[in-house]
Amino acid sequence: MIKFPSDFRFGFSTVGTQHEMGTPGSEFVSDWYVWLHDPENIASGLVSGDLPEHGPGYWDLYKQDHSIARDLGLDAAWITIEWARVFPKPTFDVKVKVDEDDGGNVVDVEVNESALEELRRLADLNAVNHYRGILSDWKERGGLLVINLYHWAMPTWLHDPIAVRKNGPDRAPSGWLDKRSVIEFTKFAAFIAHELGDLADMWYTMNEPGVVITEGYLYVKSGFPPGYLDLNSLATAGKHLIEAHARAYDAIKAYSRKPVGLVYSFADYQPLRQGDEEAVKEAKGLDYSFFDAPIKGELMGVTRDDLKGRLDWIGVNYYTRAVLRRRQDAGRASVAVVDGFGYSCEPGGVSNDRRPCSDFGWEIYPEGVYNVLMDLWRRYRMPMYITENGIADEHDKWRSWFIVSHLYQIHRAMEEGVDVRGYFHWNLIDNLEWAAGYRMRFGLVYVDYATKRRYFRPSALVMREVAKQKAIPDYLEHYIKPPRIE
Numbered sequence: 013m014i015k016f017p018s019d020f021r022f023g024f025s026t027v028g029t030q031h032e033m034g035t036p037g038s039e040f041v042s043d044w045y046v047w048l049h050d051p052e053n054i055a056s057g058l059v060s061g062d063l064p065e066h067g068p069g070y071w072d073l074y075k076q077d078h079s080i081a082r083d084l085g086l087d088a089a090w091i092t093i094e095w096a097r098v099f100p101k102p103t104f105d106v107k108v109k110v111d112e113d114d115g116g117n118v119v120d121v122e123v124n125e126s127a128l129e130e131l132r133r134l135a136d137l138n139a140v141n142h143y144r145g146i147l148s149d150w151k152e153r154g155g156l157l158v159i160n161l162y163h164w165a166m167p168t169w170l171h172d173p174i175a176v177r178k179n180g181p182d183r184a185p186s187g188w189l190d191k192r193s194v195i196e197f198t199k200f201a202a203f204i205a206h207e208l209g210d211l212a213d214m215w216y217t218m219n220e221p222g223v224v225i226t227e228g229y230l231y232v233k234s235g236f237p238p239g240y241l242d243l244n245s246l247a248t249a250g251k252h253l254i255e256a257h258a259r260a261y262d263a264i265k266a267y268s269r270k271p272v273g274l275v276y277s278f279a280d281y282q283p284l285r286q287g288d289e290e291a292v293k294e295a296k297g298l299d300y301s302f303f304d305a306p307i308k309g310e311l312m313g314v315t316r317d318d319l320k321g322r323l324d325w326i327g328v329n330y331y332t333r334a335v336l337r338r339r340q341d342a343g344r345a346s347v348a349v350v351d352g353f354g355y356s357c358e359p360g361g362v363s364n365d366r367r368p369c370s371d372f373g374w375e376i377y378p379e380g381v382y383n384v385l386m387d388l389w390r391r392y393r394m395p396m397y398i399t400e401n402g403i404a405d406e407h408d409k410w411r412s413w414f415i416v417s418h419l420y421q422i423h424r425a426m427e428e429g430v431d432v433r434g435y436f437h438w439n440l441i442d443n444l445e446w447a448a449g450y451r452m453r454f455g456l457v458y459v460d461y462a463t464k465r466r467y468f469r470p471s472a473l474v475m476r477e478v479a480k481q482k483a484i485p486d487y488l489e490h491y492i493k494p495p496r497i498e
């Protein structure tokens with residue numbers, strides 16, 4: 013038996029755009045809602061045409077999903093509070109004290125009691141109260157609660173992605189390209205900390221800022237808003253996201269003493285061959301920049317005291333590896349992802365390393381989570397949670413093996429001293445996989461979107477065995493070794 017500590021958490025998670033909608037009146041409009049409804053995006057195939065309002069309906073069915081989670085022995089949840097639900101109207105006019113340095117960086121935002129009163133008058137208080145009901149229901153069941161303040165969806169008064177793509181960021185509400193987003197996000201963070209902070213055991217400010225900028229401004233075929241190819245925009249959005257984390261960290265701490273983290277998608281980067289190490293170094297550099305800033309204050313070669321010391325824990329979203337090689341184009345060395353490995357495999361296929369791949373074409377590579385954890389521990393020595401790990405596997409072919417083989421690698425890292433405190437499987441239930449729609453099914457539990465009924469997949473029972481015992485029992489040890497196609 014491979015035992016985890018008795019206080020190690022096994023959890024589930026929810027995201028407004030992906031889980032909440034599906035019952036009448038549960039809709040909320042955000043930049044992602046507009047993006048997924050855009051006729052041109054659907055006609056071009058950039059998005060699947062599946063709509064969030066046809067989703068699992070967690071907004072009204074949360075009691076059922078919480079009891080399923082408890083049935084499976086899960087004792088933690090990270091739950092997203094949707095900014096666009098809480099503030100459907102602009103908050104620009106709410107006066108707060110903003111300090112900028114001579115570089116125009118937002119170094120302080122103070123949201124005082126009178127600003128909170130103004131925000132309360134602007135907010136959709138029915139939404140806030142409904143979230144209080146959701147969070148309280150989970151807490152009453154004895155679960156640990158982590159509140160996530162941003163999982164990619166922004167209010168449309170801050171970001172109109174179609175207009176950005178068509179008219180350019182200077183003639184449209186441009187989201188993270190606009191410095192005001194740092195200030196408005198800070199107001200939202202302060203408001204939620206004040207309104208719901210009594211329920212939170214932990215916080216994190218945002219999910220995967222790296223994905224927001226690379227999928228939004230570089231890999232524009234990924235189906236992420238605004239699909240505006242521009243490296244300057246990528247850098248600007250990245251800087252504002254880093255500042256937004258620090259300003260939100262301060263805003264939360266003004267109303268809550270609980271730990272505040274940052275969640276990021278870490279791929280296990282590997283060089284294709286000798287000489288490609290530089291490509292790995294460059295790819296890691298982008299990931300590290302989002303943590304060197306809040307931990308060390310380092311951003312683009314300068315140290316900023318307004319960023320430093322603003323992180324209490326790291327959330328690791330791990331799915332697979334990425335094999336990289338150096339590419340020389342027009343004299344500029346850059347990074348190329350090698351097909352046949354990691355995220356770049358054939359859906360349902362076999363990788364170049366004889367590993368099975370998910371319905372999404374992601375190679376099952378459990379060793380990578382060990383490598384990522386060891387690397388982050390060496391660099392930051394900060395408490396960590398695996399905040400996402402899972403597989404698109406509608407027929408549940410690999411999910412049991414996936415879960416146990418990854419947990420084994422996480423346990424290996426813990427045996428070597430890495431402070432990992434929990435594991436949130438992605439995901440408890442099938443949900444809307446962004447541009448890919450409902451065809452990618454990540455759930456331990458199948459969702460019939462017509463009836464909203466939930467059905468356990470066999471792997472849910474494997475998850476239950478592990479979560480209830482906080483161990484990999486002997487009768488599951490055959491799943492420890494990484495899956496391979498012989």
Ligand SMILES: OC[C@@H]1[C@@H](O)[C@H](O)[C@@H](O)c2[nH]c(CCc3ccccc3)c[n+]21
Nearest residue numbers: 027219220223277329331400438445446
């Ligand atoms: O794709 C599965 C999940 C999403 O449903 C979550 O909302 C998101 O946090 C998340 N991140 C990743 C890894 C990074 C990634 C994001 C988008 C597309 C491909 C890879 C996988 N996932």
